[in-house]
Each structure stands twice: as structure tokens, then as C-alpha cells.
Amino acid sequence: MNLTVHGIGRLLTMSGAPLRAAAVVIRNGRVAWTGPESDLPRDAPPARLDVAGACVVPGFVDAHTHLLYAGVRREEFAARLAGRAYDGGGIATTVTATAAATDAELLDLASGRAALALSHGTTTMEVKSGYGLTVESELRLLRLADELRTRTPIGLEVTYLGAHVVPPGRDRGEYVDEVVATLPAAVVAGARWCDVFCDEGVFTVEEARRILTAAREAGLGLRLHAEEIAPTGAAGLAAELGCASADHLEHVSTEDARAMAAAGVVGVLLPTVTFSLRSGAWTHAGVLRAAGVELALATDCNPGTSWCESMPYAVQLACLAMGLSVDEAFRAATLGAAHSLRRADIGHLAVGARGDLAVLNAEHEADVVAHLGGAAVTSTVVGGEVRWMS
Ligand SMILES: [Zn+2]
Structure with missing residues (x-):
């Protein structure tokens, strides 16, 4: 809980200019001081982490995952690689596999994925239900997401996604x-x-409006999978309802992007989905940026369209394929993602923030983007404790 991180060659706090030759003091799990190491307070905690000149960034905030699932979708993936249509894959396949798994199996699978995310510098993660699609099984996944907190140091934000698909054979109304x-x-x-x-x-937009309006009355915050497959006006709905985030947005219109910006809806970009689906949808980030929408990044970790637990990988694709600058991508992966979860205490390293940080395997964050296939993170600190080290 008390830790002095020093030997930092370059420190990104996301609340001011980058610092050189810096240190971070964490007390009781919170950032108590940041500054040049030469000014390190004399009473800095004796527990030390010397990062030997590395670049340190706030812990990554993964704003969109479907972490709780069982099974793989190998046939569907093979069909995609071969350019063949594949009937019988999709979310329903994962629903079947998830229903067949025991609670213990699902928790083991999810905590394994969380451990991998931690080793890539993730310190907060949003986790959705959605592979249940009956009342009992959706509530089971929400309970397991809650229980997952005891199996990972990563901070979890849990989301109810009962409206993932209309279950086959059910009347949609x-x-x-x-x-x-x-x-x-x-x-x-x-x-x-x-x-x-x-x-x-x-x-549909009408159905989503109905569900989200009721969700707000029930006291839940609002997020929306919007405009991934086709232009529908879903991003406009997110603006109308004041959702915290609209996610995907491949087909967002300029008008709806402007409405999102005016309403403070954060746009969550999921570049690993575009890459995995081979859809070539890389241009929407520019539409959102031009409209002034705050951007976040996430992995969308799921077995069908984005089998990925690594935020640095999402950052790489955001820069190299989607056209974000290195600054924009790191901000989106930390502060922007925190804003999409309406959290003021994470995604940055100002005094008072949670002591969550990632030590990069590089002297500069741009090197992590340029170095393809390299290990991006050497240590992950959560709440002032070193919870992973290479
Ligand atoms: Zn998703």
C-alpha cells in the first residue's frame, strides 16, 4: 500500500507535462507525491521499486470486455481466414459453451484472462455479462463477475448486457x-x-431506448454497443440519453458524433475487433476526433471478434492502423477510458489518484508502439502494490 517508485526515466501522469528523472510516492494505495527524483520527500516509503530508467504510465483502463465466457470459436475463425461465410457461429456458440461450464471453471478461465491483462499493465477492467441470455444465467454471470474481484487485483466495473442478442426462438418483445x-x-x-x-x-434503437431508460431508473449507468455493423443512429441515441460511452462506432455519422461530443459521451474505440474481423473499418476515429469526441480504447476481449487481453496491443493498432497519435492513444487507454467509466480516481497519476501504474519495457511510450511483438510491460502496480513483475 506504501511504495516509492523511482528511477523513472519518463513519467506520464496524464495530469500535466511528462516528467523526466522522476519518482512517484504512493501512500495507503493513493498517489501522494510525484516529481523529480532529486526532490523526493525524505519520508518517502522505504518500500522501493527501482525501474532503472523506464517509462511509467498510469495503469491501463480496459473500458469494454466480455471476460466471462467458456469455449473457443475456431471453426468460425478458420472460415473468416478462408473468406467463407460461416453459419452457426457467433454469440450463440459461446452461450452454449458458457452454460455447459461450471462456476469454478468460468472463474478459472476469467481469472486467467485477468492475470494476462495484468501482465500487460491493465489495472481496471469493465466486465460484461451477455453470454447467458436467460434471466438466471445472466444473473449467474453478474454474480461471477462480482466474485472475480476476489481472484484478481484488477479493479472491476460490472455491466449487465442481457440485451446482447435476441435468444434464438424467443419473441423479441x-x-x-x-x-x-x-x-x-x-x-x-x-x-x-x-x-x-x-x-x-x-x-433496434427503440428497444435500446426502452431498456436504457429503465436501466437509468434502476440506478445503472449507461453504455451502448453502437454502429458496429451498420449505420443505425445508435450513437445519436447514446447522445440523447447521455450515455457514459458509445462503443465501436465504425459507422457513426458526423452529425451523431457532434451530438456525442455535446452530450459528453465518450467514444470507445476497439481496434482489435477491426483487425480480427478483417473489416478494414479504420476511419471512424477520424470522424470522432474531428467532432471533438473524447476517445477511449478497449480490447473488447471476447472469443469471437477480439481474443485479446492486451491494452498495449490495442494502443499499437490504434496508432498504426487507426491513425491516432501516440499521445492520443495512451490518453485514450488511460484517462479517456476512466472518463468512459465516470471514474475520477483512475487513469491518471495526480495526487489523490489510485496508485495504479504500468512500468513500460521502454524508455519512451512511443517505443512500445513501434516495437511489434515485444513485451510492453515489465511491472504492474495496483493500489501501491507490485502485483505483477516480469
Ligand atoms: Zn462488446
Whole structure:
């Protein structure tokens, strides 16, 4: 809980200009001081982490994951590589595998993924339900997400995504009613957020409006899977409802992007999805940037469209494929993502913030972007404790 991190060659606090030859003092899990190491307070904690000239950044905040699932989607992936259409894959495959797994198996799988994310510098992660699609199984996933807190040092933000797809064979109106009716129980099970997959072939803007309006009344914060598959106006809905985030946004219009900016909706970019799907949708970041939307980055960790736990990898793709600058990408992966979760205490290293940081395997953050296939992080500190070290 008390730690002095020193020998920092370059320190990004996200609350001021980068510092050189710096140190960070963490007391009781919170940042108590940052500055040049030559000015290190005499009473700095004796527990020391010497990072030997490395670059240190705030711990990454992964603003969008589907961490709780079982099974792989190998056939679907092979079909994608071969350019073949594949019938029978998708979310339903993962729902079946997740239903067949025991609670202990799901927790083992999710905590393994969280451990990998921690080794890539993630210190806070959003985790959605959504592979249950019945009241009982969605609540089971929310309870497991809550229990996952005891299995990882990563801070978790839990989201109810009962409206992930319309379950095969169900009447959609009845299913929307059921999702709405489950909202109070989702709160009790530990959810802080509600999300809807609002897109072509999934839930309509009208259905999403109904679910999210009820979610707000139930006390949940609002997020939205928007405009991934086709232009639907979902981003405009996110602006209308004042959602904390709209995520994906490949088909966002300039007008809706402007509405998002005016309403303070953070745009969550998921470049690993574009890469994994081979969709070539790289241009929306520019539309959002031009409209003045605050950007966040996330992995969208899931078995179908983005099997990825690494935020540095998302940062690399955001820069090299999506066209963000290194500054923009690191800000989006830390401060922007924290804002998408309406958290003031993470994503930066100002005094009072949580003592969460990642020590990069580089003297400068740009080297982590340029170095393809390298290990990006050598240590991860959560709440002033070294929780991972290479
Ligand atoms: Zn997603």
C-alpha cells in the first residue's frame, strides 16, 4: 500500500507535462507525491521499486470486455481466414459453451484472462455479462463477475448486457420485457452499468431506448454497443440519453458524433475487433476526433471478434492502423477510458489518484508502439502494490 517508485526515466501522469528523472510516492494505495527524483520527500516509503530508467504510465483502463465466457470459436475463425461465410457461429456458440461450464471453471478461465491483462499493465477492467441470455444465467454471470474481484487485483466495473442478442426462438418483445424486468436484480447482483447491443440484426434503437431508460431508473449507468455493423443512429441515441460511452462506432455519422461530443459521451474505440474481423473499418476515429469526441480504447476481449487481453496491443493498432497519435492513444487507454467509466480516481497519476501504474519495457511510450511483438510491460502496480513483475 506504501511504495516509492523511482528511477523513472519518463513519467506520464496524464495530469500535466511528462516528467523526466522522476519518482512517484504512493501512500495507503493513493498517489501522494510525484516529481523529480532529486526532490523526493525524505519520508518517502522505504518500500522501493527501482525501474532503472523506464517509462511509467498510469495503469491501463480496459473500458469494454466480455471476460466471462467458456469455449473457443475456431471453426468460425478458420472460415473468416478462408473468406467463407460461416453459419452457426457467433454469440450463440459461446452461450452454449458458457452454460455447459461450471462456476469454478468460468472463474478459472476469467481469472486467467485477468492475470494476462495484468501482465500487460491493465489495472481496471469493465466486465460484461451477455453470454447467458436467460434471466438466471445472466444473473449467474453478474454474480461471477462480482466474485472475480476476489481472484484478481484488477479493479472491476460490472455491466449487465442481457440485451446482447435476441435468444434464438424467443419473441423479441417478450425478451426485451424480460431484460427490463431483470434490471433491479442485476443491481443487486453487483452491476453498476447497463449495456445494449444496438445494431442491425440485434436490438433496434427503440428497444435500446426502452431498456436504457429503465436501466437509468434502476440506478445503472449507461453504455451502448453502437454502429458496429451498420449505420443505425445508435450513437445519436447514446447522445440523447447521455450515455457514459458509445462503443465501436465504425459507422457513426458526423452529425451523431457532434451530438456525442455535446452530450459528453465518450467514444470507445476497439481496434482489435477491426483487425480480427478483417473489416478494414479504420476511419471512424477520424470522424470522432474531428467532432471533438473524447476517445477511449478497449480490447473488447471476447472469443469471437477480439481474443485479446492486451491494452498495449490495442494502443499499437490504434496508432498504426487507426491513425491516432501516440499521445492520443495512451490518453485514450488511460484517462479517456476512466472518463468512459465516470471514474475520477483512475487513469491518471495526480495526487489523490489510485496508485495504479504500468512500468513500460521502454524508455519512451512511443517505443512500445513501434516495437511489434515485444513485451510492453515489465511491472504492474495496483493500489501501491507490485502485483505483477516480469
Ligand atoms: Zn462488446
